[in-house]
Amino acid sequence: MRKVGVFPSMVIFMTVAVSLICYPLLPTELAVHFGSDFSPDMFIQKWLGLVMIPFLMVMFTGTEYYGKEKVKEESRLEFEYCFRLLLVLLSIVQLSIIAYGLGYEIPTGRFALLSAGSLSLLVAAYLMYSKKVFLFLRLVGFKKADAYLKNLWKKITIITLSMFGSACLILAVFMKNDPSYFMITMFALMCIIVVGSGFYLNKK
Template identity: 80%
Template sequence: MKKVGTFPSMIIFITVVASLACYPLLPAEIAVHFGSDFSPDMFMQKWLGLVLMPFLMIMFTGTEYYGKEKVKEESKLEFEYCFRLLLVLLAIIQLSIIAYGLGYEIPTGRFALITAGSFMLLVAAYLSYSKKVFLFLRMLGFKKVDAYSKNLWKKITIITLTVSGLSCLILAIFMRNDPSYFMMSMFLGLCIIVVGSGVYLNKK
């Protein structure tokens, strides 16, 4: 018998438990949509606002569960991680709605850091299992890379993404100022390390 999987179950469980625990503390109406400056521009009754995201998460998990059978074996990992990314984004949105309803200000920069950090950690996890990670290198003309260099480049990429992702999440918790310059520097450093190491190993 197929299983839904530990990761989707854990994300849904955390989201539902957080929603139930905070429900009595929230106002009768909560903000469910925010503008570019993270100011609320749409409100709902709290029971409806808190049910919406978990409902979507369960629906998407069901889609993955039954849709995986129709996906080719070599594409199942990518199919699975697309849905994992979607679940994480929905969980972040739900927790942000709860935090705002409890009176916590959530600057756009903090939200961006949490999203970027989660995305990079998921990509790092995907790359650790993926066998297609070098396809885009061949598209760019990287044809000289041997097996050792490929594995080394893969490790460099995974470590860089993991460190960058954790840095984003830590900064999101302790952030005091606008993180724009930090994020620009971090993404520039990430590109230099990952792409630079690929170019170096290709020409070595």
């Protein structure tokens, strides 16, 4: 018997649980759309605002559940992780709407940190199981290295992405200033480590 999976179930459960717990504390109307300066420009009834995104999450999970059987085996992992990324982004949006309704300011920088951190951790998790990364390495000229060095590069990339993602999520919680310079610096450092180590191992 097929299962939905622990990760999608936990993301949906957490989102719904937080929505139910916070429901009595929220105002009658919730801001669900924001302008470029992150000021609200669209409001809807809170019950509808809290139902829409979990409903979409369940719909997308159902699409993945019934659709992955029609996807070729070699592409199934990518298919699953695309939906997992979508679920995480929808959860971040829902939690941001709730936080704003409770009176917390959600700067665009904090939202960007949450998104970048989640994306990095999901990509790291994907790389742990993906076999297509080695096909990609061959396409970009990573041909001279043996299997050991390719696996070493893969581990370096996974660790770097995991550290970057964790740092973004931690900073999103404790951020007090604009994180733009931090994100640019960390992204540049991540690229140097991943690309530099790949170049070095390929020429070794």
